[in-house]
Structures are given as structure tokens and as C-alpha cells.
Amino acid sequence: MTAVLLTDRDRFPFGPEDHAALAQAGVALIELDGHDPDAIAAAGAEAAGILVYHAKLTAELIARLPLLRVIARCGSGYDNVDVAAARARGIEVVYVPDYGVDDVADHTLALLLAVARRVPASDRALRDGRWLAYEQLGTMRRLRGSVLGLLGFGRIAQAVGVRARAFGMELLVHDPAIGDDVLAAAGARRAEDLGALLDGSDALSLHVPLTPATRGLIGAGQLARLRPGALLVNTSRGEIVDEAAVQAALASGHLGGAGLDVFEHEPLDPDSSLIEMESAVLTPHSAAFSEEALAEVRGRALADALRVLAGRPPRDPAPEARA
Numbered sequence: 003m004t005a006v007l008l009t010d011r012d013r014f015p016f017g018p019e020d021h022a023a024l025a026q027a028g029v030a031l032i033e034l035d036g037h038d039p040d041a042i043a044a045a046g047a048e049a050a051g052i053l054v055y056h057a058k059l060t061a062e063l064i065a066r067l068p069l070l071r072v073i074a075r076c077g078s079g080y081d082n083v084d085v086a087a088a089r090a091r092g093i094e095v096v097y098v099p100d101y102g103v104d105d106v107a108d109h110t111l112a113l114l115l116a117v118a119r120r121v122p123a124s125d126r127a128l129r130d131g132r133w134l135a136y137e138q139l140g141t142m143r144r145l146r147g148s149v150l151g152l153l154g155f156g157r158i159a160q161a162v163g164v165r166a167r168a169f170g171m172e173l174l175v176h177d178p179a180i181g182d183d184v185l186a187a188a189g190a191r192r193a194e195d196l197g198a199l200l201d202g203s204d205a206l207s208l209h210v211p212l213t214p215a216t217r218g219l220i221g222a223g224q225l226a227r228l229r230p231g232a233l234l235v236n237t238s239r240g241e242i243v244d245e246a247a248v249q250a251a252l253a254s255g256h257l258g259g260a261g262l263d264v265f266e267h268e269p270l271d272p273d274s275s276l277i278e279m280e281s282a283v284l285t286p287h288s289a290a291f292s293e294e295a296l297a298e299v300r301g302r303a304l305a306d307a308l309r310v311l312a313g314r315p316p317r318d319p320a321p322e323a324r325a
Contacts, residue, residue, distance in 0.1 A: 004311055005030040006051035006304075009037045014055055014076065017297060020304055027308045039063050046070070051307040053300070054083060056268075061087035072316075074307040076299050077101055077290070079239065080320045081212040095320040096306040100157055101299045102290030107161035109289035110207055110237045111169075113261025114150075116283045117233050118143035118205075123280045140281065141231060141258060143204075146170030151193070151203025153220075154238070155180045159209035163188050174202050200227035205235065212239035222247040231258035237289040240264035245276070252281050263289045
């Protein structure tokens with residue numbers, strides 16, 4: 003009997019609809035808590051499909067899954083899957099390109115507001131019995147009239163832009179792949195290069211995929227070009243940002259605050275100095291975690307995997323690796 007392996011079952015279990023889809027297709031389910039590579043290789047030895055959340059499907063691990071025919075990435079990013087290695091072995095890779103657009107956009111604005119208005123610091127102080135005065139809270143920011151720099155302007159960034167404009171923010175965008183018509187419809191200005199984006203932003207929000215070109219793209223030099231007191235929000239990938247540089251910029255006060263949902267190493271080290279910084283608002287890579295979004299992403303990824311296993315073309319094949 004054909005079987006598929008669900009990784010990270012402890013965090014992302016299937017619902018009744020998913021089990022019904024498997025039963026209708028006549029496909030068995032193998033479930034695995036977590037995503038340890040050796041555990042995946044053992045549990046997936048008989049699997050024709052695998053559903054991936056946080057697991058890293060390297061060429062080496064893919065080679066240890068002899069019956070594999072499809073890898074379904076439960077998310078819009080697929081940098082944790084070696085697509086080229088999979089396709090070289092005749093294995094299809096599918097993903098959910100528009101997963102969690104509204105959810106991540108909402109979370110991005112929530113982080114921006116939380117940082118600008120010092121919400122977590124105020125909450126912690128009150129719970130500790132302290133009623134902080136203005137000078138104790140630190141500088142708070144009005145969003146109206148400020149410039150939100152958007153690095154990348156895909157689905158999520160465009161949704162962020164709609165929300166930011168509702169708060170009266172101006173949009174400055176750097177994304178060479180986006181046409182002037184899209185920017186005009188969004189009410190956004192174009193920054194011709196990254197430097198222009200950094201120079202002109204009161205807050206910077208990152209919305210680019212993790213590729214060799216974007217890894218470490220925002221470091222000390224880039225942060226220094228932001229306006230003094232600028233805010234940083236990252237809901238894309240942690241490796242795009244030099245975390246030590248962010249910590250240093252926050253400590254110096256040049257960076258007024260940072261809202262981070264993603265980190266260079268996850269889970270975040272409990273000893274990270276970011277945890278002690280009042281100007282940092284941190285969430286556990288949870289921007290897309292709504293009940294509705296998670297039900298949709300697992301259902302669509304599973305449906306596409308079953309489509310491939312039935313000999314039909316996938317709805318959302320992952321694009322070839324990006325430079």
C-alpha cells in the first residue's frame with residue numbers, strides 16, 4: 003500500500019479532512035514527531051511521499067528515501083528542500099506559494115506596532131507592578147507620515163503595504179522584478195537599489211526568499227544606513243539578517259527597535275542577548291500560524307502530493323532553485 007510520511011506531527015497534526023483525503027486515495031499515513039534526519043530516513047523507508055515543515059531535505063537525506071516520489075513542502079518557502087537533487091532522482095517537489103499571505107501580513111504589522119508603541123515593555127512593566135513614565139518607556143513612534151521600506155514586493159509585502167497605508171505610512175519598495183504598474187496601483191515609490199531603500203526608510207520590513215544572494219544581505223553596513231531610530235521587522239527568513247549586527251545596532255540605539263519572527267538558528271538560543279533587549283519583540287516563527295492558514299496549507303500540500311502519487315501533474319510545483 004502506498005504511504006506518505008508526515009513530519010513534525012507533534013506540532014502540525016493532520017485534521018479529520020486530511021485523514022479522509024488519505025482514506026479516499028487509499029494511501030497510508032506514517033507519522034513522525036519532529037524532523038530528525040535519521041528518524042526521517044528510518045520512518046520514511048517505505049514512503050512514496052513526505053510532507054515537510056521544518057525538516058531539511060538535503061541531497062544526502064533524499065538519497066536515503068528509496069521509494070520517494072513526491073516532497074510536499076507545507077509552506078511558501080522551499081529553501082529547506084534541495085529541489086535540484088530531488089528532481090535529479092525523478093522526485094517531484096510541490097509547495098503552497100500563497101500560504102499565509104494575510105496571516106504573515108497581519109503579523110508583520112503587529113510586530114511593527116508592538117515595536118513602535120513599546121507594547122511588550124509596557125505590558126511587562128505593569129505585570130511587575132511598575133507604572134512607567136514616558137522617559138522610562140523610551141521613544142515611541144507615530145506611523146502616520148513615516149516611510150515603510152519594503153525589501154521585496156511579492157504577495158505578502160503587497161498585503162503589508164495595504165495595511166501600512168491604512169495607518170498613513172508611505173511605501174518605498176526595492177524589487178527589480180516588480181513593474182511600475184504594480185507599484186503605482188499600490189501607491190508605492192520605487193527605490194532603485196538597496197542603498198536608496200535603506201537611506202529613505204523609517205522602518206524596514208523584509209520580504210525576500212532565502213537564496214545565496216540574500217543570505218546575510220542585511221548586515222552592520224546596511225543597518226548603519228537606516229535613519230537613526232529606524233525600526234526593523236523580519237518575517238521572511240532569519241539568515242537574511244546578521245543577527246549580531248542587529249543586536250549591536252539595538253544596543254547602540256541606532257536601531258530603535260526590531261520585531262523578529264525568524265532567526266539565524268531556530269529555535270532561538272535561550273542565551274541570546276536579543277531576549278534581554280526591551281527594544282526587541284520576538285515571536286517563534288509563528289507569523290503564519292492561524293487555525294485557518296494551517297488547515298489550508300496542510301490540506302493543499304497533501305492534495306498536491308496525492309495528485310502526483312496518482313500520476314497527475316502537480317498544481318504547484320516548486321520553481322527551480324533561485325540564484
